Amino acid sequence: MKTFNYHSVKDVKEASKLSSSKSAFLAGGMTTIPSMKLGLANYKDIINIKGIKKLSGIKVSGKTVTIGSTTRHAEVANSKEIKKAIPSLSALAEGIGDPQVRNRGTIGGSIANNDPAADYPSACIALNAVIHTNNRKIDAEKFFRGMFETSLKSGEIIESIEFAIPQKSSYQKYPNPASRYAIVGVYVAKHKSGVNVAVTGAKSCVYNDKNLSDILSKNFSADAINNTKISASGMNSDIHASADYRANMVKVFAKKAVEAC
Amino acid sequence: MASLVGSRVERKEDKKLLTGRGKYTADVNFIHQTYAYFVRSPHARAEIKKVDISKASKAPGVVAVLTGADIANDKIGGLIAGWRIKSEDGSDMKVPAHPPLANESVNYVGDHVAVVIAESLDEARSAADLVKVDYKILKAVVKTKDAMDSDQIYKDIPKNMCFDWLLGDRAKVKEAFDKADKIIKIDIINNRLIPNAMEPRAANADYNPSTEEITLYTTSQNPHLARIIISAFNGVAPENKLRVIAPDVGGGFGSKIYPYAEEVVCSWAAKKIERPVKWVADRTESFLSDCHGRDHVTHAELAVKNDGTFLGFKNETIANIGAYASVFGTVTPTYLFGPCATGVYKMPAAYTNVKAVYTNTAPVDAYRGAGRPEATYTIETLVEKAARELGMDPAEIRMKNFPTEFPFQQTLVHSVDSGDYNAGLKKAMEMGEYESFEKRKKESESRGKLRGIGFCTYFEACGIAPSPVVMMLGCGIGLWESAEVRFNPTGNVTVFTGSHSHGQGHDTTFAQIAADQLGIPIENIEIAHGDTDKGPFGYGTYGSRSLTVGGTAIVKACDKIVAKGKRVAAKMLEVNEDEVDFNNGEFVVAKSNKKKTIGEVAFACYLPGTYGEVKSPLPDGEEPGLKETSFFDPANFSFPAGSHICEVEVDQDTGETKVVKYTAVDDFGTIINPLIVEGQVHGGLAQGIGQALYENCHYDDSGQLVTASYMDYTMPRADNFTDFNLGFTCTPATSNPLGTKGCGEAGAIAAPPAVMNAVIDAIGKEISMPATAEKVWAACNKKNKNSEAA
Numbered sequence A: 001m002k003t004f005n006y007h008s009v010k011d012v013k014e015a016s017k018l019s020s021s022k023s024a025f026l027a028g029g030m031t032t033i034p035s036m037k038l039g040l041a042n043y044k045d046i047i048n049i050k051g052i053k054k055l056s057g058i059k060v061s062g063k064t065v066t067i068g069s070t071t072r073h074a075e076v077a078n079s080k081e082i083k084k085a086i087p088s089l090s091a092l093a094e095g096i097g098d099p100q101v102r103n104r105g106t107i108g109g110s111i112a113n114n115d116p117a118a119d120y121p122s123a124c125i126a127l128n129a130v131i132h133t134n135n136r137k138i139d140a141e142k143f144f145r146g147m148f149e150t151s152l153k154s155g156e157i158i159e160s161i162e163f164a165i166p167q168k169s170s171y172q173k174y175p176n177p178a179s180r181y182a183i184v185g186v187y188v189a190k191h192k193s194g195v196n197v198a199v200t201g202a203k204s205c206v207y208n209d210k211n212l213s214d215i216l217s218k219n220f221s222a223d224a225i226n227n228t229k230i231s232a233s234g235m236n237s238d239i240h241a242s243a244d245y246r247a248n249m250v251k252v253f254a255k256k257a258v259e260a261c
Numbered sequence B: 001m002a003s004l005v006g007s008r009v010e011r012k013e014d015k016k017l018l019t020g021r022g023k024y025t026a027d028v029n030f031i032h033q034t035y036a037y038f039v040r041s042p043h044a045r046a047e048i049k050k051v052d053i054s055k056a057s058k059a060p061g062v063v064a065v066l067t068g069a070d071i072a073n074d075k076i077g078g079l080i081a082g083w084r085i086k087s088e089d090g091s092d093m094k095v096p097a098h099p100p101l102a103n104e105s106v107n108y109v110g111d112h113v114a115v116v117i118a119e120s121l122d123e124a125r126s127a128a129d130l131v132k133v134d135y136k137i138l139k140a141v142v143k144t145k146d147a148m149d150s151d152q153i154y155k156d157i158p159k160n161m162c163f164d165w166l167l168g169d170r171a172k173v174k175e176a177f178d179k180a181d182k183i184i185k186i187d188i189i190n191n192r193l194i195p196n197a198m199e200p201r202a203a204n205a206d207y208n209p210s211t212e213e214i215t216l217y218t219t220s221q222n223p224h225l226a227r228i229i230i231s232a233f234n235g236v237a238p239e240n241k242l243r244v245i246a247p248d249v250g251g252g253f254g255s256k257i258y259p260y261a262e263e264v265v266c267s268w269a270a271k272k273i274e275r276p277v278k279w280v281a282d283r284t285e286s287f288l289s290d291c292h293g294r295d296h297v298t299h300a301e302l303a304v305k306n307d308g309t310f311l312g313f314k315n316e317t318i319a320n321i322g323a324y325a326s327v328f329g330t331v332t333p334t335y336l337f338g339p340c341a342t343g344v345y346k347m348p349a350a351y352t353n354v355k356a357v358y359t360n361t362a363p364v365d366a367y368r369g370a371g372r373p374e375a376t377y378t379i380e381t382l383v384e385k386a387a388r389e390l391g392m393d394p395a396e397i398r399m400k401n402f403p404t405e406f407p408f409q410q411t412l413v414h415s416v417d418s419g420d421y422n423a424g425l426k427k428a429m430e431m432g433e434y435e436s437f438e439k440r441k442k443e444s445e446s447r448g449k450l451r452g453i454g455f456c457t458y459f460e461a462c463g464i465a466p467s468p469v470v471m472m473l474g475c476g477i478g479l480w481e482s483a484e485v486r487f488n489p490t491g492n493v494t495v496f497t498g499s500h501s502h503g504q505g506h507d508t509t510f511a512q513i514a515a516d517q518l519g520i521p522i523e524n525i526e527i528a529h530g531d532t533d534k535g536p537f538g539y540g541t542y543g544s545r546s547l548t549v550g551g552t553a554i555v556k557a558c559d560k561i562v563a564k565g566k567r568v569a570a571k572m573l574e575v576n577e578d579e580v581d582f583n584n585g586e587f588v589v590a591k592s593n594k595k596k597t598i599g600e601v602a603f604a605c606y607l608p609g610t611y612g613e614v615k616s617p618l619p620d621g622e623e624p625g626l627k628e629t630s631f632f633d634p635a636n637f638s639f640p641a642g643s644h645i646c647e648v649e650v651d652q653d654t655g656e657t658k659v660v661k662y663t664a665v666d667d668f669g670t671i672i673n674p675l676i677v678e679g680q681v682h683g684g685l686a687q688g689i690g691q692a693l694y695e696n697c698h699y700d701d702s703g704q705l706v707t708a709s710y711m712d713y714t715m716p717r718a719d720n721f722t723d724f725n726l727g728f729t730c731t732p733a734t735s736n737p738l739g740t741k742g743c744g745e746a747g748a749i750a751a752p753p754a755v756m757n758a759v760i761d762a763i764g765k766e767i768s769m770p771a772t773a774e775k776v777w778a779a780c781n782k783k784n785k786n787s788e789a790a
């Protein structure tokens, strides 16, 4: 690891001001620190935002669940309120990594990083999330732009994520047997306005499978998508899973999710 | 005192190891210590045109930058292949030079090019980035199967072939095959594995310029071997000036039997710069440069009669030994593999032919089971296929071919002293509820899952080994073991063993043996190992040998103690020596109340006199002190055997395979500590099931290691397993007084075929290891097409 300047800040403004193209915010550090140790990333400044009180916490209103960006995975997994409002979201958090990762990693860090195999981005898409930053609100559909790419601008800080409470929902993940990130994760959520089928792990970035969403909006049953063909084009292919296999898994896990709703 | 042998004594070493009080090589620090960081090849195969260290040498904190040229100048010898194998045509195996720091070429990703030694690890690592190596990149040879037809890696080694070895009789096999009703054939791959010991390799070498002594702390299963190699072959220091200490070691699985380039370089560099040099591998270095295991491509055939009688066996294997021939890299795919490939059966004719090939991958050496897992996977998948093709029950075909008379002269090499294979298999079938399998299968089917059952009956040859036999076969060393039992004057005991514990629990098992032999409490016994300056020369721990060979040496040394004790007690009790018996720690004279405890005798041996008169408790000519040494060279290998039955459930939609029931019945001969033995079986099963379903070392076509971290290399985790159902049978070994056979490797040997046979039974298609979800899914969904091996 190369040497860097460490800053611990108390408010969002200060954090934003210190940031540059050569800095990273330190939330859980579960992505940043391993990449620095492996020499994959080098930063001039590391800005610890865990001390900013208002960034952490869980609020449930009638229609939405709002989670502060530095809220740890373990807190989401164990939150009674979330378990009641959107049980699938707690279950998703419970399935991230291992206890050490869940006790440090944060929701803001996860979506800012936008790993193609991360779990939370699918929740944002499926649950029509709105990402609140220090200067705007971004719809989830517009937030995730590509592999490790979001619409966040330099110095922009995620403050919270606001999820719409669905009628029914389920997240089903086929974990990579080695890393336990998602090889394919499918988040199905049925809202009054229609069904979302968000898929992570399968392509370079999380996406809403419009075709599956449309079919399920009309007929919310696993059988309805039995004969739907999922194209392997654009799907990831690596030593753990070929594009064809991933295409198959999207369907299998979409059905599992619908059945579990 | 009740016998401790056979009881579940809790591991004495666990308190230390579980509370962070262990002392590992990384915990050892010396004053004025420096830190080494190795510059490694990023290419699988390249010529080194030039190594420019000028910038790195001037970087902050750098003490020295050493390269292959320095190694050559100082005439430091290369790393060695420890076992000489001859080809079928009588020619010697071909071995490339393997300098500890590469001089002319690099041959795998991770190969050692230079070492940067600095005041801190960070400085060493930063300076390593400044070492400029000018490589001419060459096309890498990666795939085992294609190695013989690829570019030639070394000038003098045509077809990249180390040897083309034959064990057995081709003509007799041909005769047997000509008479067969049916010939069963398989093509399988034994997947390459990365050992992944919990503790990464490390070395810390301290040189004392006044005494010219080097003290090397290192992660070794075998410190004496490390010393003799670093002295005699690398020429770093004479044996009397090199002390090797392997303190607590966190697992080895074979990968720490022998010294690597790093230990040699640290020792040599410490002497050169006259300061201690410390190196601790990071996890990436472990993946890249620990010797890997397995990696065979095998075609095998079994000739059978219609009634299931085996007539003959053929085994044609290509073994990938990596870029260089490692210390046990050449014996693992030959004498540790070939003899066991005919399995636990009467096999009238057989041969094993192994072509060992070099590739631009990390060297391959012994890994838990070493050769026997490969052998067992071959024969056991073949036998199960024979049962399927003949429409026979997999248990029945096995029992039909089991030997029932012992000693049993096995086809290729071994004379198996004892066993009862029928008893083991029957017990496993009972414990595994074989009879009601169909019911469980229906139940799985009702949930949409496929269920399969697989057998493995194995024997293996371990407890290595009779020195004259292994040396005749090409081994560069003997494989006896030593023990020194040293009474302290106050009656407690230190036992020095030449074997080494790195997870096996010797501190407990060996103490149990000594406690029983000497009749003293286990708390009064300390087991010392892992230091060439303490106790006699020994050969370390691997090949499930420690108890059978090393434990026997302890028994023999204890016998000598008791013999001397009798002589001394007789004098003290004023009787004849033949009137003295030794029971439960007491020397007693029959039909009298005369006795001396062994503690009293020990005390007398060390303080041989009496106040006020000139009177010794020692007989005339007897030396004072009570310490005895024994070197035990076994007369034979030992032959554990067992029957494992595995049931798996397969999800056809995803291809995911779960082990849902696992029964293992093993015959390890006498069991000293069932708790430890069960732990060893559990660990072996985890590795064996890991190989069958999850683990796979993958190099891409350019020779880059894709599975170089836990993000991509699937180490199995606790939740991948079901409860293991363990049972034991016991036919004591006749080749050692304890009757033990060795249990360390059994699980890793037996599990892969048991699991794979179950998977094949479930899906009705042949697939090779590892049965990953995608592979199983593809096989399930490939309609009417027999999927090929890989």
Ligand SMILES: Cc1cc2nc3c(=O)[nH]c(=O)nc-3n(C[C@H](O)[C@H](O)[C@H](O)COP(=O)(O)OP(=O)(O)OC[C@H]3O[C@@H](n4cnc5c(N)ncnc54)[C@H](O)[C@@H]3O)c2cc1C
Pocket (backbone or CB within 6 Å): A023, A024, A025, A026, A027, A028, A029, A030, A031, A032, A033, A034, A049, A069, A070, A095, A096, A097, A098, A101, A104, A105, A106, A107, A108, A109, A110, A112, A113, A115, A117, A118, A119, A120, A152, A156, A157, A158, A159, A179, A180, A181, A182
């Ligand atoms: C062993 C292991 C297993 C894992 N398994 C999984 C898994 O199964 N599923 C999964 O989804 N993830 C997994 N992860 C990733 C984990 O969830 C991380 O916690 C997450 O990706 C990053 O969150 P963090 O809080 O640690 O972020 P950090 O590492 O602190 O930061 C990551 C990036 O996000 C930026 N950032 C952080 N907070 C903010 C903010 N509020 N506003 C703007 N930018 C911000 C930082 O600048 C940095 O670039 C795993 C990680 C590890 C180490």
